[in-house]
Amino acid sequence: xxxxxxxxxxxxxxxxxxxxxxxxxxxxxxxxxxxxxxxxxxxxxxxxxxxxxxxxxxxxxxxxxxxxxxxxxxxxxxxxxxxxxxxxxxxxxxxxxxxxxxxxxxxxxxxxxxxxxxxxxxxxxxxxxxxxxxxxxxxxxxxxxxxxxxxxxxxxxxxxxxxxxxxxxxxxxxxxxxxxxxxxxxxxxxxxxxxxxxxxxxxxxxxxxxxxxxxxxxxxxxxxxxxxxxxxxxxxxxxxxxxxxxxxxxxxxxxxxxxxxxxxxxxxxxxxxxxxxxxxxxxxxxxxxxxxxxxxxxxxxxxxxxxxxxxxxxxxxxxxxxxxxxxxxxxxxxxxxxxxxxxxxxxxxxxxxxxxxxxxxxxxxxxxxxxxxxxxxxxxxxxxxxxxxxxxxxxxxxxxxxxxxxxxxxxxxxxxxxxxxxxxxxxxxxxxxxxxxxxxxxxxxxxxxxxxxxxxxxxxxxxxxxxxxxxxxxxxxxxxxxxxxx
Amino acid sequence: xxxxxxxxxxxxxxxxxxxxxxxxxxxxxxxxxxxxxxxxxxxxxxxxxxxxxxxxxxxxxxxxxxxxxxxxxxxxxxxxxxxxxxxxxxxxxxxxxxxxxxxxxxxxxxxxxxxxxxxxxxxxxxxxxxxxxxxxxxxxxxxxxxxxxxxxxxxxxxxxxxxxxxxxxxxxxxxxxxxxxxxxxxxxxxxxxxxxxxxxxxxxxxxxxxxxxxxxxxxxxxxxxxxxxxxxxxxxxxxxxxxxxxxxxxxxxxxxxxxxxxxxxxxxxxxxxxxxxxxxxxxxxxxxxxxxxxxxxxxxxx
Numbered sequence: 001x002x003x004x005x006x007x008x009x010x011x012x013x014x015x016x017x018x019x020x021x022x023x024x025x026x027x028x029x030x031x032x033x034x035x036x037x038x039x040x041x042x043x044x045x046x047x048x049x050x051x052x053x054x055x056x057x058x059x060x061x062x063x064x065x066x067x068x069x070x071x072x073x074x075x076x077x078x079x080x081x082x083x084x085x086x087x088x089x090x091x092x093x094x095x096x097x098x099x100x101x102x103x104x105x106x107x108x109x110x111x112x113x114x115x116x117x118x119x120x121x122x123x124x125x126x127x128x129x130x131x132x133x134x135x136x137x138x139x140x141x142x143x144x145x146x147x148x149x150x151x152x153x154x155x156x157x158x159x160x161x162x163x164x165x166x167x168x169x170x171x172x173x174x175x176x177x178x179x180x181x182x183x184x185x186x187x188x189x190x191x192x193x194x195x196x197x198x199x200x201x202x203x204x205x206x207x208x209x210x211x212x213x214x215x216x217x218x219x220x221x222x223x224x225x226x227x228x229x230x231x232x233x234x235x236x237x238x239x240x241x242x243x244x245x246x247x248x249x250x251x252x253x254x255x256x257x258x259x260x261x262x263x264x265x266x267x268x269x270x271x272x273x274x275x276x277x278x279x280x281x282x283x284x285x286x287x288x289x290x291x292x293x294x295x296x297x298x299x300x301x302x303x304x305x306x307x308x309x310x311x312x313x314x315x316x317x318x319x320x321x322x323x324x325x326x327x328x329x330x331x332x333x334x335x336x337x338x339x340x341x342x343x344x345x346x347x348x349x350x351x352x353x354x355x356x357x358x359x360x361x362x363x364x365x366x367x368x369x370x371x372x373x374x375x376x377x378x379x380x381x382x383x384x385x386x387x388x389x390x391x392x393x394x395x396x397x398x399x400x401x402x403x404x405x406x407x408x409x410x411x412x413x414x415x416x417x418x419x420x421x422x423x424x425x426x427x428x429x430x431x432x433x434x435x436x437x438x439x440x441x442x443x444x445x446x447x448x449x450x451x452x453x454x455x456x457x458x459x460x461x462x463x464x465x466x467x468x469x470x471x472x473x474x475x476x477x478x479x480x481x482x483x484x485x486x
Numbered sequence: 487x488x489x490x491x492x493x494x495x496x497x498x499x500x501x502x503x504x505x506x507x508x509x510x511x512x513x514x515x516x517x518x519x520x521x522x523x524x525x526x527x528x529x530x531x532x533x534x535x536x537x538x539x540x541x542x543x544x545x546x547x548x549x550x551x552x553x554x555x556x557x558x559x560x561x562x563x564x565x566x567x568x569x570x571x572x573x574x575x576x577x578x579x580x581x582x583x584x585x586x587x588x589x590x591x592x593x594x595x596x597x598x599x600x601x602x603x604x605x606x607x608x609x610x611x612x613x614x615x616x617x618x619x620x621x622x623x624x625x626x627x628x629x630x631x632x633x634x635x636x637x638x639x640x641x642x643x644x645x646x647x648x649x650x651x652x653x654x655x656x657x658x659x660x661x662x663x664x665x666x667x668x669x670x671x672x673x674x675x676x677x678x679x680x681x682x683x684x685x686x687x688x689x690x691x692x693x694x695x696x697x698x699x700x701x702x703x704x705x706x707x708x709x710x711x712x713x714x715x716x717x718x719x720x721x722x723x724x725x726x727x728x729x730x731x732x733x734x735x736x737x738x739x740x741x742x743x744x745x746x747x748x749x750x751x752x753x754x755x756x757x758x759x760x761x762x763x764x765x766x767x768x769x770x771x772x773x774x775x776x777x778x779x780x781x782x783x784x785x786x787x788x
Contacts, residue, residue, distance in 0.1 A: 031722075032724050033737060034586055035714075035725040036728060037749055038725040040748040041725055041736070041748075042735070
């Protein structure tokens with residue numbers, strides 16, 4: 001039950017109580033006493049206050065109370081609703097990086113879903129209710145969606161709050177996000193102000209190894225920092241570990257080697273780039289936790305040369321929610337469209353990777369890390385041991401396109417830690433002040449703030465009508481009773 | 487609630503009053519020979535004194551033996567004895583039918599039984615009539631009752647008490663008949679006993695009593711008061727005057743003391759005005775034994 005004007009309701013209840021008490025302490029005529037010497041009494045009214053343990057004139061009392069309560073409830077704007085929970089847990093997923101489906105995301109979402117949320121809200125506006133949470137659990141709903149941002153996630157939660165507010169008294173918001181900067185970071189403060197309560201933040205760790213350790217899949221070595229430290233590193237985006245990068249190429253003037261030399265800072269893992277065929281040593285490197293980037297050299301393929309005009313038209317590669325570089329080459333086009341692992345597998349077959357890669361693909365552990373604008377895979381990743389092998393499905397351009405800043409995102413995606421979309425992982429983390437602003441202080445958001453007040457519900461007029469009828473009936477009954485009329 | 491008078495046992499009352507007479511406190515007017523000393527001196531009857539002969543005296547009243555012994559003429563003087571007609575005037579207004587339940591106990595005054603005012607008045611009237619008849623006086627009855635009242639002429643014959651008792655038995659106090667005109671119809675020079683609660687035409691009644699006293703009647707006002715009137719039940723009540731039903735007033739804790747004080751002052755005022763009118767005032771409480779009340783009213787020294 002919600003009340004638009006609470007003080008009217010309290011006043012009504014007090015008036016009803018006063019009516020009841022007045023029927024207990026009603027001013028009425030005392031018993032009749034025939035006394036011949038009445039003349040010696042002072043000429044005062046014969047009414048006297050008489051106390052009774054049972055209310056008198058119960059019918060009149062009921063009519064009066066019903067009339068008062070009816071009018072009071074109508075003017076107080078009381079609205080009756082079904083049983084509500086005390087707190088509604090809402091999980092907000094920053095869907096810009098969901099498509100990565102990394103171990104970190106899996107762990108974070110599993111932890112978030114343990115709160116038994118009432119709804120799951122994605123930054124692209126999708127809302128999944130409690131009855132469809134199995135979709136989230138099956139990851140069916142976690143399709144890659146590079147739309148939206150952290151701010152849009154909060155806005156989506158704000159938009160969905162009115163529909164959730166009717167089911168609880170307070171709304172607890174749990175934000176699952178990598179807490180990285182994006183194009184809406186500057187507006188984060190304004191957007192955050194739209195949510196009237198504190199927000200619980202569950203940061204996503206872009207470190208597969210750390211996530212695996214956190215889940216207990218792999219025991220942490222004694223010299224490894226604890227999981228909290230890893231989480232802190234993920235938040236701040238800094239790591240003291242120096243990442244190694246090696247490019248194995250037979251060509252002296254390999255543009256890929258030049259590009260990685262140019263953009264050394266985007267490398268976030270131990271990466272070995274293989275421009276030739278993958279050897280057993282390379283696979284061992286990947287098995288031990290490194291990132292083996294298989295980027296076959298296709299000499300003489302001039303079709304992959306990029307032209308600025310093509311980039312200006314938006315035919316670029318997409319990684320981590322950022323359009324970066326490239327155009328759709330013949331080899332990439334030959335890959336099946338889309339984001340499914342099967343299509344990636346077929347694309348993988350087209351690039352003549354080794355048998356080990358195909359064996360891993362058959363297990364279904366292949367995921368896409370770089371897309372063409374039409375959604376087809378441009379680079380895939382296969383998990384191998386503690387590491388992974390990434391197969392680049394397009395030919396490196398012979399021009400200086402990889403040396404330009406627009407290539408930074410693609411290289412970051414290709415050299416990101418296993419299980420992480422490179423673009424996201426390479427974005428700078430939110431500042432601590434911004435994270436604190438995001439969390440906020442104080443109590444949870446009250447559901448009352450999201451309810452649309454309706455001053456006079458539909459049935460208020462019927463309550464008023466009932467009150468009027470009761471008053472008329474009370475007047476008629478009182479007039480027909482000579483004792484009461486007196 | 488309708489009035490239900492208390493039962494009155496006539497036999498025990500008369501038995502208790504056997505031998506009780508009602509002598510006059512002063513000389514009465516001359517009349518038929520009776521038990522009371524009359525104002526008139528005569529030659530008959532018992533000897534009272536000698537008086538020196540004066541011219542004009544009847545020579546037959548001279549005591550010749552005393553003249554022979556003392557050589558002086560004396561006449562024998564004797565007192566005349568006459569009866570004294572007694573009129574009992576009763577107030578049968580509605581206020582006399584109190585309480586309506588009749589007999590009741592009075593816890594405030596011990597375990598005493600109080601008759602209702604009309605029954606007490608009836609008992610008093612019958613007892614006084616019996617005492618008067620025992621004295622040899624004729625007794626008449628006047629009842630102030632609407633519309634025409636009741637009247638029994640003064641008689642001395644046997645059965646008068648029973649006649650009075652039957653007459654009163656048939657009367658139910660009601661209305662608000664004026665008492666003063668009834669008193670005024672009583673012949674002068676008689677003994678008048680007025681039994682009333684004085685809640686009707688009080689001023690007129692007292693004026694009439696004063697006039698009757700001036701006319702030579704000996705008036706005794708018996709003011710009948712019920713204990714419930716002196717001390718009504720405590721609590722919140724809606725008091726109603728039976729003679730003025732529309733006059734209803736609140737009897738509550740706050741007005742209780744004011745009522746008792748006002749009522750006591752009024753009783754004292756009535757007694758004072760009655761004595762000032764030359765009448766005798768007797769306040770009779772209904773919890774008093776009727777025979778004792780009769781003796782008290784009939785007592786000479788009272």
